[in-house]
Amino acid sequence: MQLSLSAKIIVVTGLVIILVLAVIAIFAPLIAPYDPTIGELSERLKPPCWQEGGSRDHILGTDTLGRDVLSRLIYGTRTSLTVAVIAILIAGSIGSLLGITAGYLGGWVDTVIMRLTDLAFSFPTILLALVLAFVLGPSFFNIILVISLVLWVEYARMARGEALKIRGMDYVALAQVAGCSKIRIMLRHILPNVASSLIVLATLQVGMVIVLESSLSFLGVGVPPPDPDWGSMVAGGRSYIFSAWWLSAVPGVAIVITVLSFNLLGDTLTEYINPSLRRQGGW
Amino acid sequence: MTEAVLETKDIKKYFPVIKGILFSKTTGWVKAVDGVDLYIGTGETLGLVGESGCGKTTIAKLLLMLEKLTDGSIIFRGRDLKEFTREDVRQYRKSVQAVFQNPLSSLDPRMKVGSIISEPLIVDRTLDRKGVKDRVTTVLEAVGLDPRSAKAYPQEFSGGQKQRIAIARALASDPQLIILDEPISSQDVSIRAQLMNLLKDLQDSMGVSFLFIAHDLATVRYLSDRINVMYLGKIVECTNREDLYTNPLHPYTKALLSASLPHDPDSRREGDVLSGEVPSPLNPPTGCRFHTRCSQAMPECSQTDPVFKEVQPGHSVACLLYQ
Numbered sequence: 072m073q074l075s076l077s078a079k080i081i082v083v084t085g086l087v088i089i090l091v092l093a094v095i096a097i098f099a100p101l102i103a104p105y106d107p108t109i110g111e112l113s114e115r116l117k118p119p120c121w122q123e124g125g126s127r128d129h130i131l132g133t134d135t136l137g138r139d140v141l142s143r144l145i146y147g148t149r150t151s152l153t154v155a156v157i158a159i160l161i162a163g164s165i166g167s168l169l170g171i172t173a174g175y176l177g178g179w180v181d182t183v184i185m186r187l188t189d190l191a192f193s194f195p196t197i198l199l200a201l202v203l204a205f206v207l208g209p210s211f212f213n214i215i216l217v218i219s220l221v222l223w224v225e226y227a228r229m230a231r232g233e234a235l236k237i238r239g240m241d242y243v244a245l246a247q248v249a250g251c252s253k254i255r256i257m258l259r260h261i262l263p264n265v266a267s268s269l270i271v272l273a274t275l276q277v278g279m280v281i282v283l284e285s286s287l288s289f290l291g292v293g294v295p296p297p298d299p300d301w302g303s304m305v306a307g308g309r310s311y312i313f314s315a316w317w318l319s320a321v322p323g324v325a326i327v328i329t330v331l332s333f334n335l336l337g338d339t340l341t342e343y344i345n346p347s348l349r350r351q352g353g354w
Numbered sequence: 355m356t357e358a359v360l361e362t363k364d365i366k367k368y369f370p371v372i373k374g375i376l377f378s379k380t381t382g383w384v385k386a387v388d389g390v391d392l393y394i395g396t397g398e399t400l401g402l403v404g405e406s407g408c409g410k411t412t413i414a415k416l417l418l419m420l421e422k423l424t425d426g427s428i429i430f431r432g433r434d435l436k437e438f439t440r441e442d443v444r445q446y447r448k449s450v451q452a453v454f455q456n457p458l459s460s461l462d463p464r465m466k467v468g469s470i471i472s473e474p475l476i477v478d479r480t481l482d483r484k485g486v487k488d489r490v491t492t493v494l495e496a497v498g499l500d501p502r503s504a505k506a507y508p509q510e511f512s513g514g515q516k517q518r519i520a521i522a523r524a525l526a527s528d529p530q531l532i533i534l535d536e537p538i539s540s541q542d543v544s545i546r547a548q549l550m551n552l553l554k555d556l557q558d559s560m561g562v563s564f565l566f567i568a569h570d571l572a573t574v575r576y577l578s579d580r581i582n583v584m585y586l587g588k589i590v591e592c593t594n595r596e597d598l599y600t601n602p603l604h605p606y607t608k609a610l611l612s613a614s615l616p617h618d619p620d621s622r623r624e625g626d627v628l629s630g631e632v633p634s635p636l637n638p639p640t641g642c643r644f645h646t647r648c649s650q651a652m653p654e655c656s657q658t659d660p661v662f663k664e665v666q667p668g669h670s671v672a673c674l675l676y677q
Contacts (some may be wrong), residue, residue, distance in 0.1 A: 241460035242470075245523070248418050250447035250472035263464035 109135035166226025174234025204292035275337035278330035356395035365426035386585035401578030405419035451524035468504030514545035
């Protein structure tokens, strides 16, 4: 299938933004002008440079503790992308393996795994996160754990559906005839044929994970302070929304742009690899 | 007849029909295969012919151990499959291979041709890497493909070439029996002839036995030594190739023969053309299963189930006309 010109422009734009974000995340200490955790109280609540009272020293202004907003934003990219990538890797691998097992083996294994996904689906995410944060204390790893617990279900369901379809193919029967074990059939035949759909799902979910992670941080059960994070930055600026709008707006815009570029990439990939997954409505 | 590679004795496969969601119960049985005896000799080709839905593919699946027998026994080289140990099953997997109808579905699109062909050898683990590679080259050459094809994906080949790849894979483990389930039905006519010649050459050079399953008598004619005609889960006629085409006994065989295209396009067609559909195997007709569509049906045909027996030397038939 050939992509249309507009689709190409969209996908290239998305990819460029994602690459820039990745570079920012990796080289954060080199790019950020200030230490994101140390502020100077004399410099507090300076507006961005283009506003009256702003200065070139702090391009995007400073927060209530005099910390540079740009530096915090740059380090926050690191947090958001790391959480998204690790959570999706964990949830994706566990969910896919469970889904393939359920779809290929069928029977009671299928029933057990699918009831498990129903259970996981019925859990309110935020509540689960609050409980876990309360029990384990907020930390970087807990937030990954919570997000993975929520995310694996999607992968399990999709992998199961695809595995059910591929189970009926003749090459699976022939693999059995050749004497392949069930594990070999699942890893060598079913997984590679399911992978493209799962990769598309992963791209589409990056945006969702970033929003989820920001929401958890906004509620105070995400990445603990003083580590910078987009969600907690939005939360921190909430009380000053009328006097210092940039505190919430700057990280908010960062979330929107990141999520948008991942979704654009995911949607185009979907269309390219597996049109049957296409979302209703579209963009 | 040569010594048997594989025999079946009165094999049956019934699929349950389950109704209800909460309190499900079996309300009936689909008798897909209902008491079939087959005999496949060493280096011989046995043809199996019947309309779609008559149970041909179920027989293939039973022989390939993809489905469990409901009753009866499959005997491989004199031993019943039911008594097989793990090691025996491993050997059986090596000795019995298959080629299916649709190469699009039988070749994994994510595997290279070399991996597809070598899979039975890699799972078996008796050959080392070098040995596996050499074997892949040998079988690719045997089916008339360039050994360099091993590095390509199946999508890069035409339909006929794909089926050659499927045949190469079936040959890789040097099997004694290959089950060909409509191997040429999805190909166009010129490719069919090539594939049939290829299969015949391979059989002559390797001494492998074939069970050739097809839905029309024309395709099995070229390859088969003996032919079984199947109707609704049962064998209705079995004889050698020449005899079947010159002296068909069962009305169903006659009807199938008259349905195939004559060699001379100007010759007048004789015999009856089958009307109607195959009855449901869920609720087969009483007596002879064919009586509902038979042009020579007699009143007792709907009462008495005919016995399958030898009526002429080497020629067995299940029909009341000959009993």
